[in-house]
Amino acid sequence: MSAVSSSPRPGRPRSATASLKVMAAALDLALEGGIHHATIERVSAVSGVAKSTIYRRWPNASAIVMDAFLDKIGPIIAYDSSLPIETNFRHSVMALVEVFNGPHGRLLQHLLGAAQSDRELGEAFASRWIEPRRQMGREAIVEAVKKGELDPEIDPDLSMDLIYGAVYYRLTVSFSEMDEGFIEAVVDRVLGDYLVGRSV
Amino acid sequence: MSAVSSSPRPGRPRSATASLKVMAAALDLALEGGIHHATIERVSAVSGVAKSTIYRRWPNASAIVMDAFLDKIGPIIAYDSSLPIETNFRHSVMALVEVFNGPHGRLLQHLLGAAQSDRELGEAFASRWIEPRRQMGREAIVEAVKKGELDPEIDPDLSMDLIYGAVYYRLTVSFSEMDEGFIEAVVDRVLGDYLVGRSV
DNA sequence: CAATTGTCGATACGGATCGTTTCGTATCCA
DNA sequence: TGGATACGAAACGATCCGTATCGACAATTG
CATH class of the missing domain: 1.10.10.60 (Homeodomain-like)
Structure with missing residues (x-):
């Protein structure tokens, strides 16, 4: 060591x-x-x-491009726990979708495509791109629960699967556009019922 | 004509x-x-x-493989509207996940990968594989609303994005396993709050 | 029946890219 | 000064691409 x-x-x-x-x-x-x-x-x-x-x-x-991409774009993760949890998620997911829609979006899509038939590439992508974002998202949820913003019943992992699932599904499976309204709807639908002081 | x-x-x-x-x-x-x-x-x-x-x-x-795959596996869509809506979704999504886990799963993954950098392939995939399933899912929801099983407030399209998003996300983005428990959790989480006579 | 039209299989082509190997040179450690 | 390793340059055989050519074949059209 x-x-x-x-x-x-x-x-x-x-x-x-x-x-x-x-x-x-x-x-x-x-x-x-x-x-x-x-x-x-x-x-x-x-x-x-x-x-x-x-x-x-x-x-x-592909491995070179993946390394280059992750080195350049990877570090940018936008979570801000000072915001209310719902706003926090809206902003961070919106930032991700802006990457999708920006000049690097198509490249991200292609990299993910290549990862489907290259195990090492897939592992690199999962550990260096996906997991850090999930991790921060889970932490934001746990913090929000501690602060009393969210019902402790919420499942952080499942919430990540649903929110990120929906946006990646649009990017890579159904190939459809995403606007701010869509993101709001997704975040609302996933977090909304667990927001304390609302579902009365 | x-x-x-x-x-x-x-x-x-x-x-x-x-x-x-x-x-x-x-x-x-x-x-x-x-x-x-x-x-x-x-x-x-x-x-x-x-x-x-x-x-x-x-x-x-790739186009040949796509055609061959869709001709062989495409027709299999398992929705059964005689079942309660929640059971119906659990079964049909489970059937899809079994395709993922079966011998054709890796091929589906590869095809989806190739579709990321081949526009025609992507369109064929979306229109011949994805959209028919979404369509049947939406119809099942609409019927369930008519039958009084679901709250009319539910958004069928968003529900499809969330449910299918989660399973494709696991297959192609986070590369993680899916068991029956996961599927139940997803379906419950997305439909549950709209089931009539439950959230009292 | 004969001409036309489009498909068939076989074969060859130039070009791109792959991944490996060889070679002489350069740079660092002991 | 050796020994070890990385460097750039160049060449290698192999695979696959997409296109073109060829004579043979099978249908429609007149």
């Missing part, structure tokens, strides 16, 4: 900039012409990093 | 058996080694139908 900072092994160390150049090139190519446009050959040509070097670090082109 | 039964056009008619042989071969290959194993070259070799003939009928390999 000694995660040494500098290089513990002999031999020439891996170039630190190579990975960055490769990921930047892969992201550019994928944003420009869809994920299938980001091939290893093209990434190598655009980044100036040799194919052999790339294959030493990633198993295939 | 004269959809003639036999061949109205001159020239040699298309072989009726060719499409069947192609679809059977494509489905076999896809079930055997994943959707990427069903290439045009292999389908041609296995089915004995020439590549040129295949390209005359389908734009790419």
